[in-house]
Amino acid sequence: MSDCGDSDVLWIPYKERPEWSDVTPVPEDDGPNPVVVIAHSEKFEDVYDYFRAVLQSNEKSERVLHLTKDALELNPANYTVWQYRRDLLKHLNTDLRTELDYVEAVIKNSPKNYQVWHHRRVLVEWLQDPTMELELTGDALLQDPKNYHAWQHRQWAIKTFGLYEKELDFVDNLITDDVRNNSAWNQRYFVVNNNLGWSDLICQQEVCYTLEKINFVKNNESAWNYLRGLLIHDKRGLSGNAVITSFCEELYKNKCRSPFLLAFIIDVCEDAIKKKDTNCFHNADRAVELCQALATRYDKIRSKYWNYLCERYKKYQSEQLSNDNKTNDLIIDE
Amino acid sequence: MENQVRCYNDIVSEAFDSEDVKTDTSIDQIYVEKTILKLYKEFEKNSSIDPDLPLLIKEVHSKLLKKCLINLPKSYECLDASRTWIIYWILHSLWILNDMPDHETLSAVVKFLDQCQHEDGGYGGGPRQYPHLGTTYAAVNALSIIGTDEAYDSIDRSSLQRFLWTVRDVDGSFALHKDGEQDIRGAYCAISIAKMTNTYTEALFDKTAEWIVSCQTYEGGFAGCPGMEAHGGYAFCGIASLALLNRTQLCDIDSLLRWSVNRQMRIEGGFQGRTNKLVDGCYSFWQGAAFPIISAILSKDNKELIETVLFNQSALQEYILICCQNRDGGLIDKPGKPRDIYHTCYGLSGLSVAQHGTGVMDPYVVGSPSNELNRVHPLHNVAPHLVYNSVHYFIRHPPPVKDKN
Numbered sequence: 001m002s003d004c005g006d007s008d009v010l011w012i013p014y015k016e017r018p019e020w021s022d023v024t025p026v027p028e029d030d031g032p033n034p035v036v037v038i039a040h041s042e043k044f045e046d047v048y049d050y051f052r053a054v055l056q057s058n059e060k061s062e063r064v065l066h067l068t069k070d071a072l073e074l075n076p077a078n079y080t081v082w083q084y085r086r087d088l089l090k091h092l093n094t095d096l097r098t099e100l101d102y103v104e105a106v107i108k109n110s111p112k113n114y115q116v117w118h119h120r121r122v123l124v125e126w127l128q129d130p131t132m133e134l135e136l137t138g139d140a141l142l143q144d145p146k147n148y149h150a151w152q153h154r155q156w157a158i159k160t161f162g163l164y165e166k167e168l169d170f171v172d173n174l175i176t177d178d179v180r181n182n183s184a185w186n187q188r189y190f191v192v193n194n195n196l197g198w199s200d201l202i203c204q205q206e207v208c209y210t211l212e213k214i215n216f217v218k219n220n221e222s223a224w225n226y227l228r229g230l231l232i233h234d235k236r237g238l239s240g241n242a243v244i245t246s247f248c249e250e251l252y253k254n255k256c257r258s259p260f261l262l263a264f265i266i267d268v269c270e271d272a273i274k275k276k277d278t279n280c281f282h283n284a285d286r287a288v289e290l291c292q293a294l295a296t297r298y299d300k301i302r303s304k305y306w307n308y309l310c311e312r313y314k315k316y317q318s319e320q321l322s323n324d325n326k327t328n329d330l331i332i333d334e
Numbered sequence: 335m336e337n338q339v340r341c342y343n344d345i346v347s348e349a350f351d352s353e354d355v356k357t358d359t360s361i362d363q364i365y366v367e368k369t370i371l372k373l374y375k376e377f378e379k380n381s382s383i384d385p386d387l388p389l390l391i392k393e394v395h396s397k398l399l400k401k402c403l404i405n406l407p408k409s410y411e412c413l414d415a416s417r418t419w420i421i422y423w424i425l426h427s428l429w430i431l432n433d434m435p436d437h438e439t440l441s442a443v444v445k446f447l448d449q450c451q452h453e454d455g456g457y458g459g460g461p462r463q464y465p466h467l468g469t470t471y472a473a474v475n476a477l478s479i480i481g482t483d484e485a486y487d488s489i490d491r492s493s494l495q496r497f498l499w500t501v502r503d504v505d506g507s508f509a510l511h512k513d514g515e516q517d518i519r520g521a522y523c524a525i526s527i528a529k530m531t532n533t534y535t536e537a538l539f540d541k542t543a544e545w546i547v548s549c550q551t552y553e554g555g556f557a558g559c560p561g562m563e564a565h566g567g568y569a570f571c572g573i574a575s576l577a578l579l580n581r582t583q584l585c586d587i588d589s590l591l592r593w594s595v596n597r598q599m600r601i602e603g604g605f606q607g608r609t610n611k612l613v614d615g616c617y618s619f620w621q622g623a624a625f626p627i628i629s630a631i632l633s634k635d636n637k638e639l640i641e642t643v644l645f646n647q648s649a650l651q652e653y654i655l656i657c658c659q660n661r662d663g664g665l666i667d668k669p670g671k672p673r674d675i676y677h678t679c680y681g682l683s684g685l686s687v688a689q690h691g692t693g694v695m696d697p698y699v700v701g702s703p704s705n706e707l708n709r710v711h712p713l714h715n716v717a718p719h720l721v722y723n724s725v726h727y728f729i730r731h732p733p734p735v736k737d738k739n
Contacts, residue, residue: 026462029461030449031445032445035442037405038408039406039407052462075412077413077415078414079463079510080415080463083464083511083512083513083514118514145358148558148563155561155562178358179357181359217353219353229552232552299600300348301649304646308644
């Protein structure tokens with residue numbers, strides 16, 4: 001809710017401009033019983049009265065291009081004005097480079113607005129020139145490293161124009177700045193997934209990278225989530241990678257009780273159970289024990305969830321028990 | 335009991351541990367925890383002398399909402415292209431509070447919304463604005479809350495269906511408006527609108543479920559578009575869309591559940607929108623409403639009824655009631671932020687979900703019994719019977735032109 005430039009004393013209302021005297025302003029028509037009426041400033045009303053007039057007459061001229069700029073300054077979230085402005089740009093064959101500069105300035109002022117980023121994207125598509133995009137989004141991410149719009153635009157540019165080359169370095173710097181920046185971790189996944197691919201070697205490298213970060217800050221959900229995410233692509237699954245499982249057991253032995261560690265071990269147990277590959281560390285009993293520890297001690301806010309999962313593992317326990325009994329029966333029969 | 339109100343000492347013991355590694359994320363988080371702990375401490379003191387606390391100041395919220403339904407201050411200029419949204423947020427909030435405006439006012443709203451209806455079908459954010467899926471969703475929901483024949487009949491469903499076709503892409507995704515940005519909000523709004531007004535056809539949503547599933551991330555939540563970070567608002571759009579399309583089996587429900595439960599904050603009790611971000615009252619609904627949907631899906635898959643929702647219902651109510659009420663009316667994102675209609679609507683919607691859960695069990699109401707709110711439909715965020723009424727009205731009144739596409 002920015003202040004819309006009421007301070008500019010040099011402002012001349014459109015209704016007083018001789019070059020606009022041929023246009024009859026169109027006031028907002030809320031019907032007979034207006035509701036949700038916003039107390040607009042005089043300037044807002046004046047500009048939009050003229051915008052409605054040209055929208056109605058479908059005027060496509062330079063002066064309208066200026067008018068849309070004033071309208072957008074007053075409300076950069078007005079998608080109708082942006083759309084009309086794009087129609088004007090096309091119709092007037094405007095120099096799109098100046099438009100890029102213009103929208104860059106608007107983005108700097110309103111970096112969390114859907115319309116401005118979309119406008120930028122359309123311009124880049126028209127020009128087929130993404131050379132400025134990494135810098136532009138990089139600047140926005142410097143201001144707010146979790147700005148969703150900036151990341152989305154960046155991903156689009158990278159994916160559309162194949163700009164992966166230095167992206168992993170960019171991501172790495174952000175993770176070094178703030179190891180808890182989940183947007184940066186997500187971008188890491190994006191780069192590997194779309195460019196490097198999850199080969200055995202890359203998987204291994206990513207595991208090393210992530211374990212190092214977890215060692216640095218154990219209670220960091222972003223890193224744990226990334227670890228689980230990359231293991232989707234590891235043929236050995238969650239339970240089959242000895243580097244990871246022994247890393248986790250080492251942490252556990254050293255009294256680390258981060259809920260993310262315990263939750264991860266539970267997932268390893270589940271994977272082992274499903275593959276019928278349980279061992280003394282990873283089995284239904286351990287999963288039940290960890291769920292109970294989380295529910296009652298380490299992650300109480302999620303006790304309902306842990307109790308729900310616990311019931312699932314208790315079923316595995318009883319299945320295992322009955323299987324063991326069957327095996328025993330067979331042995332006795334023999 | 336899993337749903338008991340937490341005591342202050344227990345809350346304090348959950349404080350964020352930065353492990354001697356201070357980063358922007360941990361600094362911001364610790365700051366918010368401090369402000370919130372102060373409020374919870376104060377509350378414990380006050381509640382020992384007043385057992386009716388925490389209290390939802392319903393009348394104060396109602397009064398503000400009714401005033402805003404007529405007039406809004408200049409600070410709302412930035413929402414000049416979202417006036418149908420403002421109407422929906424207000425009417426839905428008032429419905430939740432069980433304090434609807436009189437018939438005359440509602441009839442005025444119907445007439446105003448008609449001014450926002452575009453000749454090409456759908457609704458703009460205000461009169462003469464281009465049609466937009468978000469503002470159309472808001473208008474349709476508002477009209478179904480009003481629920482009169484006048485309201486239903488004001489929707490031009492033939493042109494509405496044409497509008498839905500113009501924003502559909504071949505891959506099943508939807509742009510928010512013609513030549514506008516494309517993300518999962520578009521798909522959700524389109525599906526919700528089409529279901530609510532009986533303009534839904536198989537062809538209109540061909541491949542849409544597959545596109546939505548491609549937005550599920552390695553974390554388990556859904557992103558705005560494929561590749562992006564899982565996010566509470568988009569996760570709601572994703573799972574609600576799949577439920578409306580009856581295609582939930584396409585997604586990984588276990589990982590969605592894991593991601594969703596982890597969004598509830600240990601101290602605050604409210605939800606964050608993304609991993610390692612701050613709590614925000616609006617996610618009380620976006621994240622909270624995913625839980626009854628998830629319980630319904632798990633019940634179907636496991637063939638045993640899960641009657642509860644798998645988040646901490648009382649902690650969420652504590653956050654909304656103690657930390658998110660402006661004493662002059664309206665709800666907020668987090669302490670220190672200004673009130674606004676958006677956060678009022680989604681804070682109250684989230685509070686309703688936290689009280690009613692799946693709707694199968696008796697409501698669980700924290701604080702004064704007068705805090706109990708009306709129920710909402712988790713897929714449309716409109717009262718359940720109003721969704722039913724609207725859907726069935728439009729089944730009885732099929733659109734004049736059949737879908738030829």
